[in-house]
């Protein structure tokens with residue numbers, strides 16, 4: 531089953547609860563939550579108190595994308611505030627294996643991601659430790675950017691590697707996805723779609739329904 535994970539980064543923060551209720555009711559299975567620390571990426575977004583507060587708005591899966599340096603320092607806090615999946619950047623961890631294991635030990639699904647410039651070989655040693663691989667299809671740090679088409683090749687290569695090694699991990703794609711390119715991402719092998727601006731610009735519920743029809 532293909533899954534939609536709307537990114538709250540493009541939601542209207544003054545009515546976050548209503549935005550979450552709308553995407554939940556319209557059928558989005560996950561909620562994608564982008565955490566930025568001003569170090570790993572230049573921007574700062576939101577953190578634990580916001581996640582804890584919105585946890586009561588929905589039972590949907592909280593898909594937490596950590597764009598922070600040395601995320602191992604905070605994985606327990608994110609687990610405690612309600613994360614179901616925690617994604618860490620391979621570029622951000624001194625000890626990637628220990629970070630993924632720490633997430634697993636907390637009862638949360640570990641996931642790994644890589645920047646557009648990082649080769650697939652960088653994550654290959656960790657594929658047997660993760661429940662999901664996130665392919666960044668924009669440079670992390672901001673919503674509303676243009677999809678990098680080479681990401682489709684990356685998705686295909688990761689899918690092939692998983693299949694060859696008989697590993698079962700989801701492939702999520704994040705950045706610049708809209709109703710025109712979502713099909714290409716799915717056809718390449720992704721099964722979880724993140725969309726921020728394409729969901730929250732305009733009527734979020736209508737946009738979720740349009741995505742779900744195409745998926």
Ligand SMILES: O=C(CO)[C@H](O)[C@H](O)COP(=O)(O)O
Nearest residue numbers: 670671673674705706726727
């Ligand atoms: O991780 C991210 C940015 O670093 C966001 O999840 C992503 O950019 C989603 O927003 P959009 O669909 O507007 O590109």
Ligand SMILES: [Fe+2]
Nearest residue numbers: 537564595704
């Ligand atoms: Fe993200």
